Amino acid sequence: xxxxxxxxxxxxxxxxxxxxxxxxxxxxxxxxxxxxxxxxxxxxxxxxxxxxxxxxxxxxxxxxxxxxxxxxxxxxxxxxxxxxxxxxxxxxxxxxxxxxxxxxxxxxxxxxxxxxxxxxxxxxxxxxxxxxxxxxxxxxxxxxxxxxxxxxxxxxxxxxxxxxxxxxxxxxxxxxxxxxxxxxxxxxxxxxxxxxxxxxxxxxxxxxxxxxxxxxxxxxxxxxxxxxxx
Amino acid sequence: xxxxxxxxxxxxxxxxxxxxxxxxxxxxxxxxxxxxxxxxxxxxxxxxxxxxxxxxxxxxxxxxxxxxxxxxxxxxxxxxxxxxxxxxxxxxxxxxxxxxxxxxxxxxxxxxxxx
Numbered sequence: 001x002x003x004x005x006x007x008x009x010x011x012x013x014x015x016x017x018x019x020x021x022x023x024x025x026x027x028x029x030x031x032x033x034x035x036x037x038x039x040x041x042x043x044x045x046x047x048x049x050x051x052x053x054x055x056x057x058x059x060x061x062x063x064x065x066x067x068x069x070x071x072x073x074x075x076x077x078x079x080x081x082x083x084x085x086x087x088x089x090x091x092x093x094x095x096x097x098x099x100x101x102x103x104x105x106x107x108x109x110x111x112x113x114x115x116x117x118x119x120x121x122x123x124x125x126x127x128x129x130x131x132x133x134x135x136x137x138x139x140x141x142x143x144x145x146x147x148x149x150x151x152x153x154x155x156x157x158x159x160x161x162x163x164x165x166x167x168x169x170x171x172x173x174x175x176x177x178x179x180x181x182x183x184x185x186x187x188x189x190x191x192x193x194x195x196x197x198x199x200x201x202x203x204x205x206x207x208x209x210x211x212x213x214x215x216x217x218x219x220x221x222x223x224x225x226x227x228x229x230x
Numbered sequence: 231x232x233x234x235x236x237x238x239x240x241x242x243x244x245x246x247x248x249x250x251x252x253x254x255x256x257x258x259x260x261x262x263x264x265x266x267x268x269x270x271x272x273x274x275x276x277x278x279x280x281x282x283x284x285x286x287x288x289x290x291x292x293x294x295x296x297x298x299x300x301x302x303x304x305x306x307x308x309x310x311x312x313x314x315x316x317x318x319x320x321x322x323x324x325x326x327x328x329x330x331x332x333x334x335x336x337x338x339x340x341x342x343x344x345x
Contacts, residue, residue, distance in 0.1 A: 002345040003257055008247050012240045012261075012336040095232055126232035128268040129336065151316040155268040158318070158330070187317040190326030 019098035023133025030110035039140035041122030053081035095126035258342035266333035299333035
């Protein structure tokens with residue numbers, strides 16, 4: 001039996017990319033600055049977000065989507081900062097995809113939201129493949145993790161726009177080498193903007209708020225959203 | 231482990247491509263997979279076979295071509311293989327760059343079909 005070759009050249013995640021593109025346009029039309037958060041489990045995404053939402057909510061209208069395999073615990077925590085929180089439970093899926101975001105936002109009026117945060121499932125591998133339509137992706141790394149984490153997970157660090165080093169209040173006790181981690185981040189994603197914070201003491205949080213304030217005006221001025229602005 | 235989701239998306243895409251061409255008898259799928267795609271080759275091969283069950287692609291082979299990481303060096307002004315996946319800089323001039331040319335692909339290049 002003979003075979004013939006049929007050229008296809010189709011992206012496997014085309015459907016996700018199409019949906020993500022539509023989401024990005026919707027966010028842009030509504031003037032909503034959307035930030036995705038990725039990290040390993042336990043690096044402090046929810047604590048960081050709780051603090052950040054609390055600060056931003058004084059000046060802006062904020063909202064959050066939070067992904068986990070199970071439980072509504074994170075949504076309950078974030079609701080202390082803003083009522084506009086929705087939990088996405090993925091069941092067995094280890095990442096969020098654009099369709100989950102679209103579904104979660106179906107009934108939302110994004111015109112009434114300045115900042116929307118999307119907290120991904122704790123995982124440094126799978127979320128890197130899925131565009132969620134976010135304007136910026138923050139990758140978090142805590143001072144209690146190894147300094148070489150960016151080297152071990154280069155794909156997610158490279159696909160992110162901003163790195164946040166969390167739990168800096170524990171850095172000394174954990175003998176965490178900030179200079180080494182900054183070097184490693186720079187190796188994987190040259191030029192990456194990096195912040196050091198402590199959600200517990202509030203250290204460095206104002207710098208992130210200031211950065212986001214600037215980002216919101218940039219994205220509202222821009223006619224074309226550049227995903228890689230960092 | 232999101233290779234099962236990737237395999238299922240891939241199968242949907244291939245079936246769509248096949249139907250748009252009047253229905254193809256697909257024997258093999260040629261996939262271009264970048265080393266920086268976040269997808270593991272062996273896990274994908276395993277997931278593909280599983281996900282094909284009960285679909286028109288059952289029994290088809292998945293052939294994966296690994297696409298290396300290539301960056302654009304702003305100093306040499308040409309495409310280079312970086313020092314390593316975690317040191318994105320030119321091997322000669324050592325200038326770092328975030329500009330990735332290839333290595334992120336998850337793309338069905340072609341289908342081998344019964345003639």
